[in-house]
Amino acid sequence: MARVKSKKYAGVYLNKLTDGDITYSINYKDAENKKTWFTVGKKSSGITEIYAYNKRNEFINKIKLGEEPPAVLKRKKKDIVSLDSVALEHYQLKENHNRNNKLSKRKYEMHVSPILGKKDIKSITVEDTQKLQALKLKEFAPKTVNTILGELSVIFNYAIDKNIIVQNPLKKLRSLKVDNVRERYLSKEEISILLDYAKTDEQLHIFTLLALTTGARVGAICKITPRDINFEAKTISVLDEKNNEKYTAFLGSDELEELLKNRVQKLKIDTAVLKENEANLYDQIKLKARTILDKLFNNEDIDSKHKVVIHTLRHTFASHLAINGTPIFTIQKLLNHKDIRMTLRYAKLAPDTGRDSILKLGF
Structure with missing residues (x-):
């Protein structure tokens, strides 16, 4: 059954379940002024309309103070899929089928993981990859930087195949021009x-x-x-x-x-x-x-x-x-x-x- 708006409390909605229980939900505008839904809980767990209403006011007050409501933050943490976790799954899958897997994994662990590994893969932007490129260019030749970002791109493509993300942020990042001829050697x-x-x-x-x-x-x-x-x-x-x-x-x-x-x-x-x-x-x-x-x-x-x-x-x-x-x-x-x-x-x-x-x- 669809959500039904509470007749007593603004922003509170009821959803009657087939087993006779009731789920209480609230909606409010988040810090970016976007309409957001949050399921407070079931009547069988002790949740009431007034409790849901008070929870909504708590969320709104937190947002006004520039804070993230704890319940929302907790749920977000559950939904986070870190780049490291996707990379680990990717390399484990390749372990018996790619002879260069260890080298590729080490490249990721050395150059990408310390900077982006803990981030939610869904939140990584083109700007994040641009910063990584610029940072690595201070230390390595363009060819090496392109190889590092190429390794990251493979992981993004794996995440797309697994329906974790919908697009590869590196698609919009230009590869660095490479002059492969390194002329310098020591006398x-x-x-x-x-x-x-x-x-x-x-x-x-x-x-x-x-x-x-x-x-x-x-x-x-x-x-x-x-x-x-x-x-x-x-x-x-x-x-x-x-x-x-x-x-x-x-x-x-x-x-x-x-x-x-x-x-x-x-x-x-x-x-x-x-x-x-x-x-x-x-x-x-x-x-x-x-x-x-x-x-x-x-x-x-x-x-x-x-x-x-x-x-x-x-x-x-x-x-x-x-x-x-x-x-x-x-x-x-x-x-x-x-x-x-x-x-x-x-x-x-x-x-x-x-x-x-x-x-x-x-x-």
Whole structure:
């Protein structure tokens, strides 16, 4: 049966149920002047018309004072679906079907969750995503920011499929223009300066040597354990999270080998080599490395293409291989690139420009 307006009390409505009970509801205008309904309760629970009327007056007075009625606030909390809860459900569903799921989940947890994770997904606006984009752009390259927002967009689309939201707020946000060619790599002189500074912190020193002599990414280096190091063969088994597979890197530095031998003696076989305390190792290394790189090589006016970032260490590894005449397919293997086009950017640094081959023609 439809609601029937109370004959005695303004804004109070009665709804007779099929079992003979009566439900009392009230309506009022909220802080945004919108007509709002609230179900107070049933007659069988002790609710009366006068009680419902008094509850309506309580709500109206709270709103006049700029407060949210407690009963409404409690009901709203029940209806909130946080972005984190949707993301968790999304990643759990993908767990057995997507090899990059762990990497995607970590990206969300690091970059999106601390800022938007607790918000009701239904309340997240285009402006919220714009603020996230601007915030991340202060710290990362446009390509990385686009990847972070792309991960968020996937979660929004999942929420749409589950009828939690009706539209993706990122649809109205423009992707950042990307120049994929990062030209900067460290010279031998700059490498010496960096290593001298890093020596004051053993953890940072080992990380820097690993990055420069293996070309491995930060996440991969943070996962290296004593089990992965073969001192006899002078190799390191590295997990490429991007492709979710292991590949072989080499211990090409006597200094690094000595540091690692001393360090692994104190560790369990499955403990990360760089682990020192309970802090998140990945975040700890990134902060230390970013701080020293900014101090030594970057100024406020430097553009992104020439800024020295942590990934520059991987770029430096590959660039010096090319400069030393290493075949491009060998560089591809050492970087674990799946697509040779990713490696070909280093070909221009190779010393063999083709001049000698042309001269040998003898024409």
